[in-house]
Structures are given as structure tokens and as C-alpha cells.
Amino acid sequence: MRIIVVGAGLLGLTTAYFLRRHGAEVEVIERQAGPGLETSYANGGMLHASQANPWNEPGVLWQALRMLGREDAALLIRPRALPRMLGWSWNFLRNSSLPRYLANVEKNARLADYSLTVLAEHLAPLALPFERADHGTLKIYRTAAELDTATRFAERCRAFDVRYQVMSAVEVAALEPALAPVADELSGGIHFPDDVSGDAQRFCRALAEHCAGLGVTFHYECQAQEVMMHAGAVRGVMVDGEMHRADAVVLAAASYTPALAASAGLKVPVQPVKGYSLTLPMADWRVKPRVPVIDEHYHAAVCPLGQQLRVAGTAEFAGFDTTLTPSRIRNLYDLLARIYPSESGAIDKRACVEWTGLRPMSPDGVGIMGRTAVRGLYLNSGHGHLGWTMAPGAGKLVADEIMTNRTELASADYALARFGA
Ligand SMILES: Cc1cc2nc3c(=O)[nH]c(=O)nc-3n(C[C@H](O)[C@H](O)[C@H](O)COP(=O)(O)OP(=O)(O)OC[C@H]3O[C@@H](n4cnc5c(N)ncnc54)[C@H](O)[C@@H]3O)c2cc1C
Known part of the structure; x- marks a missing residue:
């Protein structure tokens, strides 16, 4: 069976790997010069089943309204992005009702848990170099109310095998001494x-190299323009004016998936949500952070990746614009200084790599993957803020569905058909 995967980010590469393991002849089409150069380039680095909650939690509308127009807000909506988002936004808000939100949490938690198992059982044996660490993740809180709400949410997720331990501020500082200077500001x-961390782009590079060794063909700097059809079924993909034939096609083109899917008559509800990160050397830090930390109060994530520290956060609806907005970058420096105030003198901005990427977000906060109404056309997109977490499991699930029609999780929960398409 000959299969084309469009996109060499986390989702396209894990799909290609598992397809090849099933014996498929796989071709990957990627417009960049190498793997993992778009959204998978400098993300928060965390594979966290603990963060399975979609962003549209109950009350999100009021939170968004409170943040409207504030450049330093965790969630920023640019007016120019609004017209193309109306249908999607309505669906996003509809999914913030408590029953829908909880059902979506469950889908994400199950996929995340499965994904960590796939990582351990199928990908860890490849010994890919990607700065993997197994210190879990530590969420910190600055008010008793925040800690209380989070504890109740963690208790719910225990049902999906997400283990956790609630800690006092003193215990937090003992687990992560780099947080000792702020311990008296924390409620716990x-x-x-069980969460894992690692450098997504290094993972992409290493997995692409491994796949090439297994016989996967990579076409870099090649633009997929259109899905080609005949008699209601996929025939291949038009790439830079040249027809590439295939029995099946997987679109893993992140926020650009809808445009390609539209050429096959499908409406895929995925919108880009811009995020930012900083990557800085830790050489001059006196106490180097060891454990990935999410500061829920300031909506920032900090993740040690070998000798470097990654700071990621903020969400901005700004269409496909990927310019680095200075005020948003400044926010990240400020957040970093609030979390590790005693190291702020060691931060050399000239040595920091500033980055922005577009999270491919579905309106219910759950990835969109697997079979579609078009014969031979499959998706692996829309994993939003959880694409690194979900990539191992989502890649295997889609490959299993195509090659064996049997999956270890109910694939219908993640299919495009749930949106009526
Ligand atoms: C700031 C930030 C922090 C994040 N932190 C985390 C985290 O800590 N944990 C987590 O789980 N997730 C995190 N994420 C989310 C995660 O990074 C994404 O969900 C994931 O990278 C998406 O992978 P992808 O393969 O779908 O997309 P991409 O990596 O963007 O891959 C899609 C590829 O398709 C290619 N492409 C698109 N269109 C075409 C075309 N027409 N022809 C050819 N090629 C095409 C692109 O060039 C791209 O390489 C974060 C995201 C951001 C922005």
C-alpha cells in the first residue's frame, strides 16, 4: 500500500513511522527544508497527561471578555482574526458546557495516557536523542482557591490513570530547589x-532520520497543493504541479490542514492559535531548574531541556500571522523573572532564542484524526496545546486504523465525523 503523509511535524512523523512499521510504502511531503521546523520547533517540551483539559473550560467566555484588549493577557484575540473564526468560535463556546467539557477531558486524558504508553513501549526502544527527562511536571499555585480547584480536577483525572501528589510550598521547594526563593508566595x-519532557524538534529530526533508514521517502521544500480524487476516492496529491499517486493520504499539516482538506470537499474546523517561547542557556544559573514547572497563575510553562531552559506560554488568535510581537515576548521574560527571581541577573537576552508557532486548535479541544468521509483520506491534526503529548499515540492510532482497521482506542471519538462533516 502506498501512502502519502503531508507534514513532517510531530504528528506527520509519528504517523509515517507507524505506517512504515506496518509495511506501507510511505512518502512524506514537507514544504520546509527539514522536519519539525514549524509548530513542533520550540514548544513547551512537556508530554503531560496531566494537562488534558481543553482550553474551553466552563466560564471561558467571561475569562476571554475580561482579557479583551490587554496586551499582557494570557489569551488575546486580535480583531482581524475574528471574521474567519465566527463558526469555529461558536462551536468552541458550545463545547464549554460542563458535560461537553468533561467528555472532552476524558477523550484527551485517555489519548494522552495511551500516548505515553506508546512512547514507552514503541518509541523509547529506538533510543532517539531528544533530551528526554522523567521528572514529571510540577504545577504551582499562588492562591488557596487555585490549588483547591486544581486538586479537584486532578482527582477527576485519577480515573484516567493520571497519578498526582498535592504538595505544600515547602515540599514544592524540596522537589525543585530552584523554586525555593518564591516558596513563600505559593499556596502549594x-x-x-508520570509526565515526560523532551525537545520536540530534536525528536522530529531523530525520528525522521530513523524513518528514512527504514525506507520512508522524504520530499522537503515541496508544497502539497491539492488532494487529487477520482470517483469519490483519493488518487494522490498534487505537489508543486506534479501528481504523486497514493492509495491513501494523511493530512498532518497542522493549521494548514483545512485548506488541503477543502480541495477534497471536506470542512475541517482547525484554527491557528499563536504561542510564544524563549529558549535560553542555563550555564550561568546558580541553581539550575530540574523539574518542568507550570505556573497556573501566570499561565507560563518552564521546561529544562538538557543545558537549556524553555519558557512557553500565551495564546493569541491572530490568524496565520507569525511575526514576533515584542510585547508578548516581553511578557515571557517577565514571567520567567517572576518564577525564578533570584536568577534574573543570569538571563542574557542576547543568548535567548525567541520563537512563535501556531497551535492547530479544534473547537472542542480534542485532536481530529483518522478516517474521513472521503475514501482513502485521513487526518492527524488539531491537537492544539497537546500535540507533543499526543503525537506517539495519535500516530499509532491513525496508522493502525489505515493498515488494520483496528485501533486500541475508540477512533470514532477523534474522527472528523463528530462535527457532522
Ligand atoms: C508555544 C507553544 C507551546 C507548546 N507546548 C506544548 C507542550 O508543552 N506539550 C504539548 O503536548 N504540546 C505543546 N504545544 C503544541 C504542539 O507543539 C503542537 O500541537 C504540535 O507541534 C503540532 O504538530 P503538527 O505536526 O500537527 O504541526 P507542525 O509541527 O506544524 O507540522 C505540520 C507540518 O506541515 C507542513 N505543511 C503545512 N502545509 C503544508 C503543505 N501544503 N505542503 C507541505 N507541507 C506542509 C508544515 O511545514 C509543518 O512542518 C505547544 C505549542 C506552542 C505554539
Whole structure:
């Protein structure tokens, strides 16, 4: 069976790998010069089943309204992005009712848990170099109310095998000494010991190299323009004016998936949500952070990746614009200084790499993957803020569905058909 995967980010590469393991002849089409150069380039680095909650939690509308127009807000909506988002936004808000939100949490938690298992059982044996660490993640809270709400949410997620330990501020500082200077500002924390961290782009590079060794063909600097059809079924993909034939096509083109899917008559509700990150050397830090930390109060994530520290956060609806907005970058420097105030003198901005990427977000906060109404056309997109977490499991699930028609999780929960398409 000959299969084309469009996109060499986290989702396209894990799909290609598992397809090849099933014996498929796989071709990957990627417009960049190498793997993992768009959204998978400098993300928060965390594979966290603990963060399975979609962003549209109950009350999100009021939160968004409170943040409207504030450049330093965790969630920023640019007016120019609004016209193309109306249908999607309505669906996003509809999914913030408590029953829908909880059902979506469950889908994400199950996929995340499955994904960590796939990582351990199928990908860890490849020994890919990507600065993997197993210190879990530590969420910290600055008010008793925040800690209380988070503890109740963690308790719910225990049903999906997400283990956790609630900690006092003193215990937080003992687990992560780099947080000792702010311990008296904290109400406490929750440690999720089974979460994993690692550099997504290094993972992409290493997995692409491994796939090439297994016989996967990569076409870099090639633009997929259109899905080609015949008699209601996929025939291949038009790439830079040249027809590439295939029995099946997987679109893993992140926020650009809808445009390609539209050429096959499908409406895929995925919108880009811009995020930012900083990557800085830790050489001059006196106490180097060891454990990935999410500061829920300031909506920032900090993740050690080998000798470097990654700071990621903020969400901005700004269409496909990927310019680095100075005020948003400044926010990240400020957040970093609030979390590690005693190291702020060691931060050399000239040595920091500033980055922005577009999270491919579905309106219910759950990835859109697997079979579609078009014969031979499959999706692996829309994993939003959880694409690194979900990539191992989502890649295997889609490959299993195509090659064996049997999946270890109910694939219908993640299919495009749930949006009536
Ligand atoms: C600031 C930030 C922090 C994040 N932190 C985390 C985190 O800590 N944990 C987590 O789980 N997730 C995190 N994420 C989310 C995660 O990074 C994404 O969900 C994931 O990278 C998406 O992977 P992808 O393969 O779908 O997209 P991409 O990596 O963007 O891959 C899609 C590829 O398709 C290619 N492409 C698109 N259109 C075409 C075309 N027409 N022809 C050819 N090629 C095409 C692109 O060039 C791209 O390489 C974060 C995201 C951001 C922005």
C-alpha cells in the first residue's frame, strides 16, 4: 500500500513511522527544508497527561471578555482574526458546557495516557536523542482557591490513570530547589510523576532520520497543493504541479490542514492559535531548574531541556500571522523573572532564542484524526496545546486504523465525523 503523509511535524512523523512499521510504502511531503521546523520547533517540551483539559473550560467566555484588549493577557484575540473564526468560535463556546467539557477531558486524558504508553513501549526502544527527562511536571499555585480547584480536577483525572501528589510550598521547594526563593508566595503545588519532557524538534529530526533508514521517502521544500480524487476516492496529491499517486493520504499539516482538506470537499474546523517561547542557556544559573514547572497563575510553562531552559506560554488568535510581537515576548521574560527571581541577573537576552508557532486548535479541544468521509483520506491534526503529548499515540492510532482497521482506542471519538462533516 502506498501512502502519502503531508507534514513532517510531530504528528506527520509519528504517523509515517507507524505506517512504515506496518509495511506501507510511505512518502512524506514537507514544504520546509527539514522536519519539525514549524509548530513542533520550540514548544513547551512537556508530554503531560496531566494537562488534558481543553482550553474551553466552563466560564471561558467571561475569562476571554475580561482579557479583551490587554496586551499582557494570557489569551488575546486580535480583531482581524475574528471574521474567519465566527463558526469555529461558536462551536468552541458550545463545547464549554460542563458535560461537553468533561467528555472532552476524558477523550484527551485517555489519548494522552495511551500516548505515553506508546512512547514507552514503541518509541523509547529506538533510543532517539531528544533530551528526554522523567521528572514529571510540577504545577504551582499562588492562591488557596487555585490549588483547591486544581486538586479537584486532578482527582477527576485519577480515573484516567493520571497519578498526582498535592504538595505544600515547602515540599514544592524540596522537589525543585530552584523554586525555593518564591516558596513563600505559593499556596502549594501538584506533582504529576508520570509526565515526560523532551525537545520536540530534536525528536522530529531523530525520528525522521530513523524513518528514512527504514525506507520512508522524504520530499522537503515541496508544497502539497491539492488532494487529487477520482470517483469519490483519493488518487494522490498534487505537489508543486506534479501528481504523486497514493492509495491513501494523511493530512498532518497542522493549521494548514483545512485548506488541503477543502480541495477534497471536506470542512475541517482547525484554527491557528499563536504561542510564544524563549529558549535560553542555563550555564550561568546558580541553581539550575530540574523539574518542568507550570505556573497556573501566570499561565507560563518552564521546561529544562538538557543545558537549556524553555519558557512557553500565551495564546493569541491572530490568524496565520507569525511575526514576533515584542510585547508578548516581553511578557515571557517577565514571567520567567517572576518564577525564578533570584536568577534574573543570569538571563542574557542576547543568548535567548525567541520563537512563535501556531497551535492547530479544534473547537472542542480534542485532536481530529483518522478516517474521513472521503475514501482513502485521513487526518492527524488539531491537537492544539497537546500535540507533543499526543503525537506517539495519535500516530499509532491513525496508522493502525489505515493498515488494520483496528485501533486500541475508540477512533470514532477523534474522527472528523463528530462535527457532522
Ligand atoms: C508555544 C507553544 C507551546 C507548546 N507546548 C506544548 C507542550 O508543552 N506539550 C504539548 O503536548 N504540546 C505543546 N504545544 C503544541 C504542539 O507543539 C503542537 O500541537 C504540535 O507541534 C503540532 O504538530 P503538527 O505536526 O500537527 O504541526 P507542525 O509541527 O506544524 O507540522 C505540520 C507540518 O506541515 C507542513 N505543511 C503545512 N502545509 C503544508 C503543505 N501544503 N505542503 C507541505 N507541507 C506542509 C508544515 O511545514 C509543518 O512542518 C505547544 C505549542 C506552542 C505554539
